[in-house]
Amino acid sequence: MHVRGIVKATIIAELATTALVGLLVLAMWLVLGDAWVRDIPWGSCALGATGVAADYFRKDPPNRRRGVQAGLAVLLVLVLAAMVAADQWLPSEPGGGMSATVGLPIALPVANGVFAFVAGPPPVR
Known part of the structure; x- marks a missing residue:
């Protein structure tokens, strides 16, 4: 049950961060113009999901170090695979950052x- 809960919380955190970044970009676009919006790192929309993992880490699950290693390994493999797929099939200019924008939100919940x-359920206190 704890795995489903953290995946759901990660997806919700990603959506909330995306909405927040979207509102920030809209405000920047209205005030500062189009040139500022192109320089936004769109992969930052996934930063809200890291807070979910940090909260779970603070709950002191029994194998949290092995869990962090396994999670980072899976994250690396999935982000690289999603970036390669995005570079192949999504239209963007070279260095446009579209692959990171696609790769992080897909890989972080997994x-x-x-x-x-891997870390196991946190102890009940």
């Missing part, structure tokens, strides 16, 4: 789920 699975 990586957080693997982290929670």
Whole structure:
């Protein structure tokens, strides 16, 4: 049950961060113009999901170090695979950052789920 909960919380955190970044970009576009919007690192939309993993890490699950290693390994493999697929099939200019924008939101829920699975459920206090 704890794995499903952390995956759901990760997806919700990603959506909330995406909405927040979208509102920030809209405000920047209205005030500062189009040139500022192109320089936004769109992969930053996934930063809200890292807070979910940090909260779970603070709950002190029994195998949290192994869980972090497994989660980071899965994250690396999935982000690289998604970036390669995005470079092949999504239109963007070279260095446009579209592949990171696609790769992180896809890989973070899975990586957080693997982290929670390997780390085990936190002790009940």
